[in-house]
Amino acid sequence: MSEDVKKFLYVNRKAPYGTIYAQESLEVVLIGAAFDQDVEMAFLDDGVFQLTKNQDTKGVGLKNFSPTFRALGDYEVTKLYVEQESLDERGLTLDDLQDIQYEDEDDDWAEKPSIRVVSRAEMGKIMANQDVVLSF
Amino acid sequence: MATLHTVNKSPFQTQTLLSCLSHVQAGDSVLMIEDGVYGAMGSTTLADAVAGLGGQVNLFVLGEDLAARGIDAGRVADGITKIDMDGFVDMVASTDRTQSWL
Amino acid sequence: MAAYDVNGTAVEHDEEGYITNLSDWTPELADVIAKAEEIEMDDERWAVVNFLREYYEEYQIAPAVRVLIKAIKKSMGPEVGNNKYMYELFPYGPAKQACKIAGLPKPTGCV
Numbered sequence: 001m002s003e004d005v006k007k008f009l010y011v012n013r014k015a016p017y018g019t020i021y022a023q024e025s026l027e028v029v030l031i032g033a034a035f036d037q038d039v040e041m042a043f044l045d046d047g048v049f050q051l052t053k054n055q056d057t058k059g060v061g062l063k064n065f066s067p068t069f070r071a072l073g074d075y076e077v078t079k080l081y082v083e084q085e086s087l088d089e090r091g092l093t094l095d096d097l098q099d100i101q102y103e104d105e106d107d108d109w110a111e112k113p114s115i116r117v118v119s120r121a122e123m124g125k126i127m128a129n130q131d132v133v134l135s136f
Numbered sequence: 137m138a139t140l141h142t143v144n145k146s147p148f149q150t151q152t153l154l155s156c157l158s159h160v161q162a163g164d165s166v167l168m169i170e171d172g173v174y175g176a177m178g179s180t181t182l183a184d185a186v187a188g189l190g191g192q193v194n195l196f197v198l199g200e201d202l203a204a205r206g207i208d209a210g211r212v213a214d215g216i217t218k219i220d221m222d223g224f225v226d227m228v229a230s231t232d233r234t235q236s237w238l
Numbered sequence: 239m240a241a242y243d244v245n246g247t248a249v250e251h252d253e254e255g256y257i258t259n260l261s262d263w264t265p266e267l268a269d270v271i272a273k274a275e276e277i278e279m280d281d282e283r284w285a286v287v288n289f290l291r292e293y294y295e296e297y298q299i300a301p302a303v304r305v306l307i308k309a310i311k312k313s314m315g316p317e318v319g320n321n322k323y324m325y326e327l328f329p330y331g332p333a334k335q336a337c338k339i340a341g342l343p344k345p346t347g348c349v
Contacts (some may be wrong), residue, residue, distance in 0.1 A: 015146050017204050018171030030346045034302040046146050049174065052206035059200030059221070064298065066206070071297035074305045090148065091179035091211070 005129040007038045012047035016059065016066070016134060022050045023065050025136035040130075041072075044083040044102035044123060047136075048090060051082065051097040051115070066098065073102025078114050084087075085120045138163045140231040144170035144238065147182050154182075157189035157238040165194040167219070173201045178213035187215060198224060220234065241269045255338050263291075263341030271339045275330070283327050283336070285314060290340040300345040303333035 010029050014021040025041075031038045043051060050066070057064040072080070080100060087093060094117055103109040106110055118126065143161055147153040153168070153175040160173060168176050173188055176197035184194075195216040202209065202218065209218055219227070228234055239258070240247035240253060244267050250258040255274065268287060270277045273315065279287075287316055301309065303324075311319025318324075324332040333345040 014149070015171045015174065015205070017145065017201075018144065027346055030299065034304060034346075046148050046171070046174070053173060054208070055206040057204040060204045060333075062204065064204070067296060067298045071299055071301070071305075074301065074309060089172070089181045091177055091181075091183075096206075116188075118282070131227060 002054055005036065006106065007129070008032055008040070008132045008134065009040070009127060009130040010041045011044040011127070011133060011135045012043050012050060015046040015049040016055070017060065018064055022047070023063075023133075026065060026068055028134070028136075029072070030075055030076060032078050033072075039077045040079040040126075041077065042081045042083075042121075042123060042126065046086075046088045046090075046098060048082055048086045048092060048097075049102070051080070052092070053094050053096065053098045056129075069098060070100050072100065074113060076102075078102040078104075078112075079116060080114045081123060082115055082117050083123050084117050085121055087117070095123045137232050138165065140164070140227055140234045141166045142234065142236050143168050143172040143175065146171040147175040147186070148180075152237050154185060154189065157179075157186065157193070161194045162192040162231075163194075165196060166190065167196040167198065167224065167227065167232070168216075169198045169201055173205060173207065175196050176212050176216045178211060183213050185224060187213060190215070196227070202231070204214070242267060242274070244270050254344065256344055258342050260341055262342070267341065268339050271341075275335055275339065277328065277335070279339075282287075282318065283339075285318070286290050286310065286332065286336050287340045289313065290336055290342060294340075294342050295308070296326060300337045300340075300342040301333065302345055306345075312320060323346070 010025055012025055014023040029039055055066040056062050100114040101111045102114050104112050141156050141164060143153045143156050145152040182188050196219050197212060199218045199220045212218060239250045242248045248269055249262045252258060269279055299322055307321060307324055328335040337345055
């Protein structure tokens with residue numbers, strides 16, 4: 001890690017499939033992470049729908065990209081912030097979301113959850129603490 | 137002379153579903169498709185508004201779009217009927233007109 | 239559209255040699271693509287190709303080269319999972335070339 005490493009936050013506010021934003025965001029995250037930047041993701045508003053489990057797109061002829069979220073740990077993207085209020089408004093709980101884990105290199109490769117549920121107030125502070133914020 | 141209305145936007149993102157439900161006439165049908173299917177979920181902050189405004193019309197949701205988004209049929213609010221693509225086609229064929237709320 | 243010839247069956251590929259329809263892939267096709275890339279398939283290369291196919295099946299992406307090598311190191315050991323050896327197996331890039339042979343799309347992030 002050099003001093004050129006910047007903190008990037010990808011802010012996801014759209015549901016998957018209805019528009020291309022969610023899939024594009026994920027693709028850009030993977031590209032950005034491959035260039036050794038410090039990458040985190042935030043999911044708020046309809047963005048929380050991206051992480052639901054049991055997505056099955058066979059009937060609509062679109063690629064189901066939800067399994068790719070589980071590969072983010074391999075790309076050292078280990079912090080997925082999910083906003084509590086956005087879940088509540090949509091009648092969702094953490095149990096409705098995929099179990100996404102990463103292996104902690106500094107802790108004997110222990111598997112740890114990547115999703116961190118935060119309040120709206122905390123989300124605002126997380127956004128304010130970045131070098132670059134990209135919106136999708 | 138009934139109309140089939142389709143809504144494809146999330147009700148959390150735009151006012152489209154609530155606007156549609158505020159304009160429909162008694163006997164019309166409203167079908168939620170694509171991101172519109174989030175409007176069919178029970179136990180959200182919008183479920184009461186949808187049920188209230190939708191009282192005079194027939195509410196439907198497209199099953200394939202629910203499945204794509206990982207929403208189990210059990211989460212669909214009471215009073216909303218799940219149909220599949222074939223059912224959608226039948227509805228379009230048997231209605232007087234279709235209005236897409238984009 | 240250009241195509242590979244697998245015992246008389248044409249399998250379409252794009253201008254860079256990646257197959258168009260992922261479900262067209264067979265082990266026989268892998269040998270044909272490898273030959274076009276001037277690579278002789280052996281156990282080590284098959285292990286990498288099979289690993290890539292399993293990774294794609296599970297996560298729906300072809301991993302970036304850094305991710306691939308790290309993952310290979312973990313599952314097959316450091317004597318296979320290192321840059322030098324992987325580039326010996328696939329001189330034009332382990333991710334790019336092995337993905338092509340595995341019938342996967344070009345890895346995300348490769349230009």
